[in-house]
Amino acid sequence: MPKNRLEAFSDGVLAIIITIMVLELKVPHGTEPAALRPLLPVFLSYVLSFVYVGIYWNNHHHMLHATGRVSGSVLWANLHLLFWLSLVPFVTGWMGENHFAAIPVALYGVVLLMAAIAYWILQARIIAAEGPESRLARATRHDVKGRISPVLYLIAIGAAFIDTLISGAIYAAIALMWLVPDRRIERTLAGPAASPPG
Amino acid sequence: MPKNRLEAFSDGVLAIIITIMVLELKVPHGTEPAALRPLLPVFLSYVLSFVYVGIYWNNHHHMLHATGRVSGSVLWANLHLLFWLSLVPFVTGWMGENHFAAIPVALYGVVLLMAAIAYWILQARIIAAEGPESRLARATRHDVKGRISPVLYLIAIGAAFIDTLISGAIYAAIALMWLVPDRRIERTLAGPAASPPG
Amino acid sequence: MPKNRLEAFSDGVLAIIITIMVLELKVPHGTEPAALRPLLPVFLSYVLSFVYVGIYWNNHHHMLHATGRVSGSVLWANLHLLFWLSLVPFVTGWMGENHFAAIPVALYGVVLLMAAIAYWILQARIIAAEGPESRLARATRHDVKGRISPVLYLIAIGAAFIDTLISGAIYAAIALMWLVPDRRIERTLAGPAASPPG
Amino acid sequence: MPKNRLEAFSDGVLAIIITIMVLELKVPHGTEPAALRPLLPVFLSYVLSFVYVGIYWNNHHHMLHATGRVSGSVLWANLHLLFWLSLVPFVTGWMGENHFAAIPVALYGVVLLMAAIAYWILQARIIAAEGPESRLARATRHDVKGRISPVLYLIAIGAAFIDTLISGAIYAAIALMWLVPDRRIERTLAGPAASPPG
Numbered sequence: 001m002p003k004n005r006l007e008a009f010s011d012g013v014l015a016i017i018i019t020i021m022v023l024e025l026k027v028p029h030g031t032e033p034a035a036l037r038p039l040l041p042v043f044l045s046y047v048l049s050f051v052y053v054g055i056y057w058n059n060h061h062h063m064l065h066a067t068g069r070v071s072g073s074v075l076w077a078n079l080h081l082l083f084w085l086s087l088v089p090f091v092t093g094w095m096g097e098n099h100f101a102a103i104p105v106a107l108y109g110v111v112l113l114m115a116a117i118a119y120w121i122l123q124a125r126i127i128a129a130e131g132p133e134s135r136l137a138r139a140t141r142h143d144v145k146g147r148i149s150p151v152l153y154l155i156a157i158g159a160a161f162i163d164t165l166i167s168g169a170i171y172a173a174i175a176l177m178w179l180v181p182d183r184r185i186e187r188t189l190a191g192p193a194a195s196p197p198g
Numbered sequence: 199m200p201k202n203r204l205e206a207f208s209d210g211v212l213a214i215i216i217t218i219m220v221l222e223l224k225v226p227h228g229t230e231p232a233a234l235r236p237l238l239p240v241f242l243s244y245v246l247s248f249v250y251v252g253i254y255w256n257n258h259h260h261m262l263h264a265t266g267r268v269s270g271s272v273l274w275a276n277l278h279l280l281f282w283l284s285l286v287p288f289v290t291g292w293m294g295e296n297h298f299a300a301i302p303v304a305l306y307g308v309v310l311l312m313a314a315i316a317y318w319i320l321q322a323r324i325i326a327a328e329g330p331e332s333r334l335a336r337a338t339r340h341d342v343k344g345r346i347s348p349v350l351y352l353i354a355i356g357a358a359f360i361d362t363l364i365s366g367a368i369y370a371a372i373a374l375m376w377l378v379p380d381r382r383i384e385r386t387l388a389g390p391a392a393s394p395p396g
Numbered sequence: 397m398p399k400n401r402l403e404a405f406s407d408g409v410l411a412i413i414i415t416i417m418v419l420e421l422k423v424p425h426g427t428e429p430a431a432l433r434p435l436l437p438v439f440l441s442y443v444l445s446f447v448y449v450g451i452y453w454n455n456h457h458h459m460l461h462a463t464g465r466v467s468g469s470v471l472w473a474n475l476h477l478l479f480w481l482s483l484v485p486f487v488t489g490w491m492g493e494n495h496f497a498a499i500p501v502a503l504y505g506v507v508l509l510m511a512a513i514a515y516w517i518l519q520a521r522i523i524a525a526e527g528p529e530s531r532l533a534r535a536t537r538h539d540v541k542g543r544i545s546p547v548l549y550l551i552a553i554g555a556a557f558i559d560t561l562i563s564g565a566i567y568a569a570i571a572l573m574w575l576v577p578d579r580r581i582e583r584t585l586a587g588p589a590a591s592p593p594g
Numbered sequence: 595m596p597k598n599r600l601e602a603f604s605d606g607v608l609a610i611i612i613t614i615m616v617l618e619l620k621v622p623h624g625t626e627p628a629a630l631r632p633l634l635p636v637f638l639s640y641v642l643s644f645v646y647v648g649i650y651w652n653n654h655h656h657m658l659h660a661t662g663r664v665s666g667s668v669l670w671a672n673l674h675l676l677f678w679l680s681l682v683p684f685v686t687g688w689m690g691e692n693h694f695a696a697i698p699v700a701l702y703g704v705v706l707l708m709a710a711i712a713y714w715i716l717q718a719r720i721i722a723a724e725g726p727e728s729r730l731a732r733a734t735r736h737d738v739k740g741r742i743s744p745v746l747y748l749i750a751i752g753a754a755f756i757d758t759l760i761s762g763a764i765y766a767a768i769a770l771m772w773l774v775p776d777r778r779i780e781r782t783l784a785g786p787a788a789s790p791p792g
């Protein structure tokens with residue numbers, strides 16, 4: 001099957017997820033700057049989640065760019081990823097409206113962890129179809145970020161019960177780690193489309 | 199007419215349907231795990247409906263992949279399907295917020311039944327245009343799932359007035375039945391695009 | 397400029413308009429059939445507006461299919477049409493929640509009338525670019541429906557102050573008139589893409 | 595990387611932003627024309643923001659039409675632009691519901707200013723990739739509008755603390771300035787795709 005509808009549907013869902021989060025920023029009644037102060041934690045969670053969904057869109061874009069055609073199991077692995085990402089607005093709102101309380105901050109990490117696992121499953125399904133010498137397989141062979149992120153999420157989830165500031169710092173650090181461009185992977189992906197003989 | 203805009207519009211509507219359902223998961227005020235307990239039935243209905251809309255997107259994807267060009271009546275049959283699917287968030291919310299009471303559970307089944315009928319009409323309109331020897335006609339000739347689903351929905355609707363657990367189990371079973379990949383159809387669809395002489 | 401992004405953006409906006417209308421169907425608190433009764437006028441307005449937005453999507457689809465490339469003024473004429481259609485959820489909700497009171501029913505007609513005028517402007521801008529012998533110009537030369545609709549909207553707006561049932565009947569009649577396929581136009585559009593020498 | 599998914603995702607986000615703003619137009623309870631009067635400032639802000647998002651979509655469309663392929667930094671510059679535009683519904687609602695009070699009117703300008711800066715960064719990233727003799731570089735060399743807008747936003751933000759009518763007039767004037775078609779740029783963009791020797 002061609003991949004264009006998978007991309008279009010994912011783009012649609014990710015575009016909606018990233019945009020409806022802003023609906024949690026409820027219009028305040030007052031008109032002074034002080035009226036905006038209670039919105040600050042909501043706004044900060046929004047920024048964090050916007051960056052995360054942006055990273056997922058970006059990586060999804062790269063991954064599918066390196067993919068030829070998709071199978072039925074890839075469609076479902078993709079829906080599984082979208083399911084966990086669709087919960088991001090909920091945990092973002094819960095975390096933001098409760099000023100980064102322990103349980104909401106931990107649940108935020110759980111959803112991010114599940115999304116990371118779902119992304120890894122999707123990648124594994126695509127590589128299983130594309131073959132071990134495909135561009136995607138080679139580009140992700142030394143995928144340090146993808147391996148370190150789940151560990152960091154687990155630490156952040158545990159840390160939420162000690163100090164949520166630590167969790168927040170870890171979430172921000174993971175986002176930053178992904179934001180920094182990865183020249184090596186871009187180079188591999190930009191390489192010849194045909195798989196080398198190995 | 200080319201089918202690309204039909205696909206794009208359907209992708210958009212399905213992406214929005216699958217995503218706005220999460221808005222029913224209202225951010226709770228408390229921050230303890232107990233605050234999430236009242237959300238459990240809402241969450242379970244969300245998961246069920248997410249899988250159903252995912253199945254429809256998946257099947258729609260397969261069906262249109264096997265379709266050449268579309269006529270005016272196909273456009274309307276498609277809108278008819280989207281209409282019933284657009285009611286899924288409403289019945290999902292009603293069912294979830296009322297902890298699976300009889301009438302909401304039955305209405306959930308009615309909307310799924312109507313969507314199944316609408317899907318069948320859309321398929322029939324496409325086959326009418328494509329011809330009885332088209333790939334889609336051959337792939338759906340022995341469509342057991344498509345024939346058994348409406349019967350199961352009817353049973354589940356009736357069972358809601360006896361025990362909603364039965365209905366819930368049937369809805370979950372239908373979803374599982376569709377989730378299991380159907381190698382035979384995939385093989386037929388993956389076959390030669392040109393219709394055999396018959 | 398190519399027309400694909402104009403189509404994609406319009407598909408997105410129309411998909412959202414048609415879907416967010418269902419959010420007006422607020423989940424009721426009771427679980428008996430009687431709990432759904434107050435939603436009946438909201439549901440009826442939803443069905444009517446769903447059909448109208450569906451008609452606009454359908455006609456938009458046909459019109460752009462018959463169009464080559466688009467100019468800057470066409471982009472703005474298209475945004476103008478989307479603006480009026482974006483008000484449909486608001487007037488639908490106002491009309492439905494007020495059980496078809498006079499002013500909301502009249503305003504519903506005003507928005508439909510403005511959308512019809514905006515559609516006509518968009519069509520005129522495209523024909524101005526495509527030339528009087530283009531497929532679209534020929535297909536719309538004897539556009540009876542497009543000319544009769546604004547007159548009917550005006551009558552329905554006035555009738556709202558006498559009996560809103562008349563207005564409702566007219567709105568439904570206009571929708572039905574557009575639903576009935578127009579073989580002649582489809583045939584012209586299906587004809588040769590190249591403009592005849594005139 | 596090809597640019598089609600960047601366009602599709604941006605179209606999706608912009609379509610949602612432009613459409614969810616209408617959700618701020620809350621259905622009033624009364625049915626007389628007077629019931630609509632409190633909505634007038636909300637409606638006026640909606641119209642203004644609709645035009646602004648429309649301008650951004652239009653310019654984004656033109657800019658990417660003149661672009662070949664996109665790099666990773668362009669993807670992030672684009673997400674940065676979408677972030678600021680995603681705040682437009684919030685500031686639109688705050689400004690409209692508070693009848694154009696000073697702080698909301700100023701914040702509206704701040705978000706527009708940040709979006710203008712983000713647009714400029716995106717344009718600069720694309721030009722850096724396309725080269726100084728690319729069509730986009732030539733088309734924006736004498737970009738008076740792009741340079742004058744930030745200055746006007748700054749004046750409008752300051753003026754909000756003297757008289758918000760001045761700010762509103764400036765916002766409307768900037769929108770009008772962008773609405774007026776810019777024949778020179780359209781001509782340059784319509785020119786030969788290959789870059790001239792300079």
